[in-house]
Amino acid sequence: MSTMSFRLAAAFAAGLLLTAAASRAPHAQPSDDRSIDVANETITERIDQAFAAVRSGDLTPLSIFEDVGPAMIPAVIPYLRDDNEDVRRQAVTLLGLTASAEAAPHLASSLADQSDDIARRAATALYEMGADAVRDPSVGEALRASVLEGNDAGGAILLLGYVAGEDSVAALSTLREREAGQSTEVFHWSPVVPVPFAADVALTRLGDRPAKTRILATIRDGDFDALSFLLYALRDIEDRDVLRALADATLADERPAQGDVPSHADLGIRLADVAAAQFVKRFDLSIGVDSTADRPLTEAELGLVREALSARLAG
Numbered sequence: 001m002s003t004m005s006f007r008l009a010a011a012f013a014a015g016l017l018l019t020a021a022a023s024r025a026p027h028a029q030p031s032d033d034r035s036i037d038v039a040n041e042t043i044t045e046r047i048d049q050a051f052a053a054v055r056s057g058d059l060t061p062l063s064i065f066e067d068v069g070p071a072m073i074p075a076v077i078p079y080l081r082d083d084n085e086d087v088r089r090q091a092v093t094l095l096g097l098t099a100s101a102e103a104a105p106h107l108a109s110s111l112a113d114q115s116d117d118i119a120r121r122a123a124t125a126l127y128e129m130g131a132d133a134v135r136d137p138s139v140g141e142a143l144r145a146s147v148l149e150g151n152d153a154g155g156a157i158l159l160l161g162y163v164a165g166e167d168s169v170a171a172l173s174t175l176r177e178r179e180a181g182q183s184t185e186v187f188h189w190s191p192v193v194p195v196p197f198a199a200d201v202a203l204t205r206l207g208d209r210p211a212k213t214r215i216l217a218t219i220r221d222g223d224f225d226a227l228s229f230l231l232y233a234l235r236d237i238e239d240r241d242v243l244r245a246l247a248d249a250t251l252a253d254e255r256p257a258q259g260d261v262p263s264h265a266d267l268g269i270r271l272a273d274v275a276a277a278q279f280v281k282r283f284d285l286s287i288g289v290d291s292t293a294d295r296p297l298t299e300a301e302l303g304l305v306r307e308a309l310s311a312r313l314a315g
Contacts, residue, residue, distance in 0.1 A: 096125030127155030
């Protein structure tokens with residue numbers, strides 16, 4: 001597998017799903033009345049007007065809802081069941097932008113959408129919410145069903161690792177066997193890895209020992225894409241043995257980190273620099289080391305990261 005582009009998780013999270021709309025229509029300038037304090041009936045009216053525009057191919061009116069938040073959830077929900085695929089797609093986009101656990105059960109219903117693209121977008125939006133997304137048991141049930149029915153989106157796979165129980169282990173085990181030879185990603189710009197590897201990350205979170213053994217072996221092998229993916233999914237890893245092995249492997253890795261813009265390569269950023277930034281952020285290490293990975297770190301700075309991380313993961 002060729003080395004895929006890698007971007008820091010902080011950059012991944014910014015402007016997530018609105019990217020899809022931006023590629024199809026220009027952004028409108030925000031209006032003066034986009035406040036979340038407008039009356040609910042006004043929000044509903046504006047949502048209705050925006051989706052009427054979507055039906056005619058105009059996505060511009062959607063841009064005013066980027067910062068409205070959970071207040072728009074009730075008005076958006078009916079559009080998840082619309083006959084128009086573009087309408088359903090943008091409804092998922094808007095619910096994802098709320099970043100609210102209130103939207104999670106409704107996004108979970110879209111995991112069963114007949115459009116594979118919409119199901120994947122719903123999985124991505126849920127993954128962005130992290131553990132909050134699965135507080136409602138119905139979300140875990142929908143994730144398991146979706147994975148068993150063939151949804152191999154990276155977000156769905158990794159998020160299922162937060163849903164404890166043998167049913168989740170069974171669903172992920174079935175997926176890794178059925179999807180051998182297939183690849184997955186969380187976002188279109190994130191590292192691409194085999195589906196069984198992503199499933200093993202989730203299974204390890206659920207305490208599956210064979211999966212953990214496979215993950216550790218892959219780390220020892222030093223596959224660049226796999227190491228990049230694990231750094232990208234660092235928030236999803238709790239096992240200390242895996243974290244220690246990943247730190248040992250990546251914080252000494254001098255290979256160039258593959259960025260999505262030429263300047264990343266020009267800066268001379270290595271996988272070790274990306275790893276340091278990710279570990280500093282993941283464990284909130286207060287050691288005075290820049291966590292933006294926008295320059296190569298000195299060996300002394302990398303040493304500080306290793307020392308602080310070793311202390312954090314001791315025991």
